[in-house]
Amino acid sequence: MKNTAQPLLEEYPLGDLKLKNRVVMAPMTRGRATNAGLVPTPLMAEYYAQRASAGLIITEGTWVSSKAIGFINVPGIYTQNQIAGWKLITKAVHEHGGLIFSQLGHIGSASHPDFFGGELPAGPSAINPQSQCYTPEGFKATLTPREFTIAEIKQTIQDYKQAAQNAKDAGFDGVEIHAQAGMLIPQFLSLATNQRRDEYGGSIENRARIIFEILDAIIEVWDSARVSIKFTPVLYTHVGIVTPDEETIPMFQYILKKLNDYNLAFLHITGPAQDLTGTPVAALQDDYFSHFRHHYSGRLVANLGFTQQSGNMILKDGKADLISFGQLFIANPDLVERFKYQLPLSESNPDTYYTGEEKGYTDYPGAGYNGAIAIPHEADPE
Numbered sequence: 001m002k003n004t005a006q007p008l009l010e011e012y013p014l015g016d017l018k019l020k021n022r023v024v025m026a027p028m029t030r031g032r033a034t035n036a037g038l039v040p041t042p043l044m045a046e047y048y049a050q051r052a053s054a055g056l057i058i059t060e061g062t063w064v065s066s067k068a069i070g071f072i073n074v075p076g077i078y079t080q081n082q083i084a085g086w087k088l089i090t091k092a093v094h095e096h097g098g099l100i101f102s103q104l105g106h107i108g109s110a111s112h113p114d115f116f117g118g119e120l121p122a123g124p125s126a127i128n129p130q131s132q133c134y135t136p137e138g139f140k141a142t143l144t145p146r147e148f149t150i151a152e153i154k155q156t157i158q159d160y161k162q163a164a165q166n167a168k169d170a171g172f173d174g175v176e177i178h179a180q181a182g183m184l185i186p187q188f189l190s191l192a193t194n195q196r197r198d199e200y201g202g203s204i205e206n207r208a209r210i211i212f213e214i215l216d217a218i219i220e221v222w223d224s225a226r227v228s229i230k231f232t233p234v235l236y237t238h239v240g241i242v243t244p245d246e247e248t249i250p251m252f253q254y255i256l257k258k259l260n261d262y263n264l265a266f267l268h269i270t271g272p273a274q275d276l277t278g279t280p281v282a283a284l285q286d287d288y289f290s291h292f293r294h295h296y297s298g299r300l301v302a303n304l305g306f307t308q309q310s311g312n313m314i315l316k317d318g319k320a321d322l323i324s325f326g327q328l329f330i331a332n333p334d335l336v337e338r339f340k341y342q343l344p345l346s347e348s349n350p351d352t353y354y355t356g357e358e359k360g361y362t363d364y365p366g367a368g369y370n371g372a373i374a375i376p377h378e379a380d381p382e
């Protein structure tokens, strides 16, 4: 349905999926899989179900294998128990009328030996990404990793494929490849962390190869129209040396051009958190999302710091097809209804983003649109 006042509230056909609005819940690590098996919990089902009025939910980044780990209490999607845990979540979201994609991730060299019984994590090259890893003992500096063998790269690609199959078995509506800064994929793209001399290093084509090999493996189990990728070519926080370089723009142009042939669900693009002036990607500063429209013909989900107003505006301008909201969804489980009825927004507390419990997770109340508190209306006659 067309809503000229608020395009965010329009229905949107995503291939054969029908989104009830154009509001996407962005993937957010919340560290609530507080058990040794990293199994998604009933508390997580409650959290996601509370947010099911989003047109689409994308889960927190989820480990594709035991080798992919590098942050405490983040769930995996590689064991039968984990699949069973996710089933509870997809069922709860579907019962509340929502749709949900699983975000598949691998942290590569930005992990820590504390997660591997003292063994080093592996990455594209034996180069310390110089970032911080959230271990069970708190944040620790990353170390120089082992370099992936070719066999390990091939195995990692298979791990993504198996995780994608597991997501299907768990009842997800699609999957998103987590290629946001700091993760394994950008470590391959970056000149700073990838100095390989084989077919996965050197040229732009070689460094980007892993994205397409992962994608090709995943679309053996999912229709490409149910697969997305989230990435950003620009600066982001706590990602160490994986920052834009002089080949970032041509790299992304190459990737976008090639992705045109894939008929993906969408590309999920995060914007710049900082002023890009003086960086190798300064050319993206103005009208950031239009650059992607120019090089990519498929659907775009725009992300980073959007508000109700700026989200409606960019949709009206046709520069994106859907908008994802991260932090606003933490304290506003009923974000869509708040947009609809112009209700005030609550502030989230960053101190409880990863604290592993109910507090700061499922205890943010809705604004009461559903009868618990009356929808704002004409003042009652006295």
Ligand SMILES: Cc1cc2nc3c(=O)[nH]c(=O)nc-3n(C[C@H](O)[C@H](O)[C@H](O)COP(=O)(O)O)c2cc1C
Residues within 6 Å of the ligand: 026, 027, 028, 029, 030, 059, 060, 061, 103, 178, 180, 230, 270, 303, 304, 305, 306, 324, 325, 326, 327, 328, 353
């Ligand atoms: C607590 C928290 C955890 C996040 N975890 C992930 C994640 O697992 N995967 C991912 O792609 N992005 C992650 N992000 C980034 C968000 O998806 C989003 O890009 C970012 O919050 C900017 O959108 P916003 O300004 O609407 O919050 C996280 C953000 C926050 C605040």
